[in-house]
Amino acid sequence: MRRSLIGAAAVAAVGSLVLSGCGGSSGGGGGSSKGASGGAATLKLVVADYGTGPQNTSSKYWKGIISAFHTKNPSISVNVTAINWNDFDNQVQTLIQNHQYPDITEGDYFQNYAQEGLLYSAQDALSKPGNLLQAFKAQGSYKGTQYGMPFTTSSRTLFYNKKLFQQAGISSPPQTWADIKADAAKITKLGKVGYGLPLGPEEAQAETLLWFLGNNGGYQTSSGKWEINSPQNVQTMQFLQSLVKAGLTEPHPGTKNRTDLWQDFAAGKIGMINGSPALIPIMQKAGVLKTSDWASVSIPGKSGPLSTTLGVCDNVAAFKPNGHQAQIKKFLDFAYQDKYQLQFDKEYDLLPATTSAAKALSSDPIFAPFLKALPNARQYPSDTVWANVKSQLQHTVGTAITGNPKSVLDTLQQTAEKGA
Amino acid sequence: MTDQLTGGSSTGAVDSPAPSRPSDNAPAGAAGPSGRTGPLARRIGQSLSPLLWVGPAVALIAVVVLWPVVVMVHTSIQHISPDGFVLGSAGGGNYGDLFSEPALKGVLIRTVIWTVAVVVVTMVLSLAAAQLFNQRFPGRRVARWALIMPWAASVMMTALIFRWSLNASSGVINVFLRDVGLLHRLGTNQADWLGRPTAALVWMMGVAVFVSLPFSTYALLAGLQTIPAELYEAARVDGAGTWRIYRSITLPLLRPAIIVATLINVINVFNSFPIIWEMTRGGPGYSTSTTTPFMFILKQSYIGESAAMSVLNFGLVIVVVLLFLRLTRWKEQMG
Known part of the structure; x- marks a missing residue:
């Protein structure tokens, strides 16, 4: 009796461990x-x-x-x-x-x-x-x-809510990072989110790259060398940090996903957000913004609109x-x-x-x-280690906002250089 | 119970030689060898016959429990590509990688806090709830059924519902908190509970307690119902007060139920995955990950290292369970 109980307890312990270990693969079909x-x-x-x-x-x-x-x-x-x-x-x-x-x-x-x-x-x-x-x-x-x-x-462009821009007294869409900061501040005063920054796991790699491009950065140089922790990229993250610290984005961008923020933009709660044409049907479905209430422009860079975008x-x-x-x-x-x-x-x-x-x-x-x-759009690295880099970036790049951008990007660079 | 069982089998042992006796009268040629091996084979057969009954269960445990453990340990010392191809042995490399993960220390500490806090709060609340549900009151049947709900519902669904309820700009919980004046404004840092690691962890612990309560309460309720009413009567006759009765009769007699419920909770909560995964994905960064979500995140790129994390997890659970059993001296209690 006693022995069987400790046995049962051990089996239960092992069993539940193994079961939970298998949970991840239950999605597989035959x-x-x-x-x-x-x-x-x-x-x-x-x-x-x-x-x-x-x-x-x-x-x-x-x-x-x-x-x-x-x-x-x-x-x-x-x-x-x-x-x-x-x-x-x-x-x-x-x-x-x-x-x-x-x-x-x-x-x-x-x-x-x-x-x-x-x-x-x-x-x-x-x-x-x-x-x-x-x-x-x-x-x-x-x-x-x-x-x-x-x-x-x-391809990606910057979507903005014309209605909110009008209410905030902004006459033209943003072209530079400084514009984004100024416009976001005005929209925040209306009680809305100025800029939607999805750095959560769903698609952080896209948002990050769009910002990197604005400062002549990227994941790889044109010759295929990794440059995730380049000085420009660190500077870019510092700018985002200042944006978040000033309360111009949604709270805690590192935990927010693209799909959720697109929904919020469609609901009229966000002033600006990077999007693809796939955002259009979401807005139509939400029925809050009419076609005349939003527009999309080239993504602003540090000193002017991007000539290339993410394709x-x-x-x-x-x-x-x-x-x-x-x-x-x-x-x-x-x-x-x-x-x-x-x-x-x-x-x-x-x-x-x-x-x-x-x-x-x-x-x-x-x-x-x-x-x-499309033809001159920038793309993700075509490298076998990209799968690893991407998954790590999705989970950690958001912490560059709250922590030390340099060390977060350094860690990613290490993963990239380690190889597949 | 034990006496009856051994009694049964011993009469079987006495009975069985009887029908075999005629074989002694078999022709001499055959009698010699068969007369000697017969009983031996029979004895072997007899000693093996329990295996017939235990065998399927043992086989099941071997295939479903032990074999995966072997595979897990084996995986943890192999170098495996992200697409599942074995590239050779990694020796202790995966463990080396795992222990040099900067996030690991935090993950382990968090796992301990998570498990202890959730289990303790669950058990304390369950003790109170079980006491309540043991009283007679109108609608008790309905209330007991209702208690099953969080248990019957999929944990993932429950976690998703809480995630949406906690949405910073429009979640029901936040709207309520604002209406009662605890929250100044929606959409602020303050309203974004799941974005702040500490707050997120506390909320997720709350959800974990919520889904663990029904089981523990029912286990304790079952324990309460086995306590004979005469004991309470006798105590009351002796002039014991309510608190005294609870401490000297209810709690000691409930101890086996408490131990079993706690043990199962410890194992479940330690391995809890869906709540954390659905509510924060262990983020921001890894700051709300316990060992199980952390292992899952590792698995996407580093299968071997993830298996090493599983082995560590497995070792931890066994150590915790053994420690717990030692501390509660459950043998004396359960005998």
């Missing part, structure tokens, strides 16, 4: 069936969710493509899983760590997968890889071969381990048709990733300016 090349197969498609709710979730968009595809290719079925952006990297990473490979992912893409030999090249996965926008080719390439295939793109592309990656090359190629050729590209862009206010679809949109009044900015 492996997909192996089919002979070209034959019947079920493809596992894992996508990021661009929707703002169940009525426009990305799985709806993909299901439309899938059912049209399945009618034409009855032997190939596709199962789609949509994962919200907050968890996407983590869940895909977990699937891959556990060797439960998807066939296709659409969302963030990491060079590591190419390095490990897990991916089909764009050449192997698409009939016309040349139709992908050239501007993003380098970012998706590993050792000269393209693996990451852009599916949708966006982000979300990539498709085709995974090798399940051996479905022929089926994947059939499906991707189908999904990359112009009509689906345009449908996606209309649905989520994002930009196309193929030359032919971009041509079709080149006279569109809303999209044209964003499209024009």
Whole structure:
């Protein structure tokens, strides 16, 4: 009796530990069936969710493509899983760590997968890889071969609330950091948040880079050398620190995520925020700001507006381990048709990733300016250690606001230099 | 209980030779060897037969509990790429990396504070709540059902609800605090509870207590109901006051229930993940991480180091549990 109790207690202790240890991987689905090349197969498609709710979730968009595809290719079925952006990297990473490979992912893409030999090249996965926008080719390439295939793109601009600007007596949108500080101070006096600074884990890497660019900084030099802790970048963080200390941003930016702040901007609570066209449907859904109540301009830099902005592309990656090359190629050729590209862009206010679809949109009044900015946009580093740097940066860069910017950036630089 | 069981099995042992006796009358040729090995095989069979009953449970524990422990320890000494490929042995490298993490010390201290505070507060509140629910009052059945709610609801949901309620500019809790005059203005640093590490930790401890209360209360309530009413009657006849009765009868007799409930709470709270992950993701930085979220964050890039953190976590839980059992001298209590 006694002994069994201590045994039971020990087992309970071990059991609950092990269970909690497994919790992280519970999101994994089963492996997909192996089919002979070209034959019947079920493809596992894992996508990021661009929707703002169940009525426009990305799985709806993909299901439309899938059912049209399945009618034409009855032997190939596709199962789609949509994962919200907050968890996407983590869940895909977990699937891959556990060797439960998807066939296709659409969302963030990491060079590591190419390095490990897990991916089909764009050449192997698409009939016309040349139709992908050239501007993003380098970012998706590993050792000269393209693996990451852009599916949708966006560029960043500064959105501002015209109504609040008017109330605060500001006549023109900000062009420099000093403008941002002055305008934010006036808006703060109205009881609103002057500038929305999302440095929380969701997308800190984007906000940080946009500010770095304003001071001629960045993550890497043009020759690919890491410069996270460069003097300019430290200076940039010090400026942000002064912004936060003066109470011109939302409280505790290191804990605030992009999605939440975009919602707050859409609700009219924030004066200025960096955004992509994807912010537009959020504003429309919230119904607080009319189209005439907001505008977007080039992102202000230290002494003038940025001539380049951050160009982000979300990539498709085709995974090798399940051996479905022929089926994947059939499906991707189908999904990359112009009509689906345009449908996606209309649905989520994002930009196309193929030359032919971009041509079709080149006279569109809303999209044209964003499209024009794309070719010379700056991008994230295409380096295999970027996955590690990014994850650490997401968790720690916010502490540069409260602590010592130099030491936070030093630690990140060390991680980057340590290599993958 | 024990007597009955051994009684049962001993009669079985006496009975079993009886039917086997006829085998002694078997033809001489076969009788020699089989006569000798027969009982031996039987004895082996008899000593193995409990294994038949215990076997499945042992196998289950081996596969579900012990095997993952082996894998965990093995992982912690391997060098693994972020994509899950083993690149070779890392020796003690992962442990070296882990112990040189600047955040580790804070994480460990926080874990101790988190566990002790949550468990102590939970147990004290549960003792009071169990006493209350043991009284007769109208609507007691409904109240007892209602107590299950925080337990039945998904912890992640509860954590999310609290996160939204604490939203700096429009959370219900903040609106309420402003309306009663405790908060000057919404959207300020003061209203942003989850942005300040200390305040965030206190709120999350509150949520942890909230979700741990039902189980502990029910465990103690069950304990209270096993205390015979005659004891209370006798004490009252002897002229003992309420407080005296509580201290000399209720608490000592409740001790086994308290020990079990505390032990399970310690293990659960120590490993608590969803509350912290959903409310702050362990941030800003790692300043609200306990060991479990910290391990999860490490896992994204450094699988081996994360496994080393798991091993450390595992060792800590075992040490804590053993210490606890030693301190409470539970053997004397539970016998």
